[in-house]
Amino acid sequence: MVRTLSSFFTGIMQRWLPDAFIIAIVLTFVVLLAGVLGEGHTPAKMAQFWGNGVWNLLIFSMQVIITLVTGSVLAQTSTVKKILRKIARLAKTPSQAIILMTAIALICCWISWGFGLITSALMAREIARQVKGVHYPLLVASAYSGMLIWHAGLSGSIPLKIAVSDGDVLGTLMGEMTIPLSQTIFSWEVITICLVIFVTLPILNRLMMPKPDEVVEIHPDHAGEVEEISIQSNTPAEKVENHRLPTLLLGLLGGYYLIDYFMGGGKVGLNTVNFIFLVAGLLLHRSPASYLSALNEAVKGVSGIVLQFPLYAGIMGMMVQSGLATSMSEWFISISTAETFTLFTFLSAGIVNFFVPSGGGQWAVQAPIVIPAAQSLGIPLNHAAMAVAFGDAWTNMVQPLWALPLLGIARLGIKDIMGYCTVALLWSGLVYAAGMVFLL
8 A cells, every 4th residue: 555655646746746946936936926815915015025035044044054064074974984884784685775774864864954864865875786676766765754853853943943042033032031952852752753753664665665677776877976086195285185183173173162162051052063063074084185075075965955045035035024924824823722732833834844944944934923822822832842843844755945965966856756755744744743632
């Protein structure tokens, strides 16, 4: 049944799903029309909202890009690559390959979505090289499915954002109050939901394996490993570029700062997570030349994000300034009770994520509605925040923006994996909905 369902969705996606850039353009005009028809604005006014919003996520966009780049650079260190090869050798059959890939993707994306995306892509290629007969599109889809729990992990934008008071929308609504990570990503309710996904998702992906005559293995041109550039150390400048000392000293400086920061009571935030991965990459790369080589390769994976983030910022601008996001969220809140609040918040977040595919950006849109509503119904704010976080992660399975870096390394198109991701969306939706009802 699962195999039939995945084949059905894969066929649909292969035939009808356009490039991710086209999807962003289509969503732009869908929101524009919705603002005209649903909120009564003129097309000119909606165009103004779009233009005003295009550059509103520049700071967060840079944070996201740094997360992706530093995670990618770390994943390309020889130490991490050796670990990937050893782990890949654990899989002896195609079934084991899919299960192993899913488990690794979930672990890595929980640690950091940027690191997880890149590590999972590299792992998928490594497994595909070593295990004959594994269906490569499903293997890559399994790598991407780890993103289902990223927002309940160490790089989750919403849990990290509300853990510190930085004068944003949370500060405006709640004063200096913060919500520690012990009440969000490290709470027993959230950990339980993640464990259910961790146990069941590898099995689900294994059940989607196609028949032997339908298997598509990795193309030889796609199996090559990215090699570090080789620079001759003939001149003093080249010797410095290839020496271990510069990156080691900079990494140690960063490491000292982090130790001092945390010993002084510093809290984990998105910038802190980025700094940790930056320092780790500096310490593990053999030289500045090695680090810059990995950096140049990492930057290639963010091209789609750089192009599409302004479009989605414009979409977010229209959603927020036109009142569409408020109307959508308020409708879900209006039909909620104390028992159904987190469920409807989760569902609304999943829908809003199609138009605002940024965890931090989405929180900025929904927090002014979710926080007062949760307070009026007596819902713990940590539960309300994680309902939004899970909703954001959930529909990432069919929102292609975050798959772009992984697909760039895997050298596949969005339509190659989206059918399998749709099945993962349906199953995880059931798990998350049950978690909202019985745990949060």
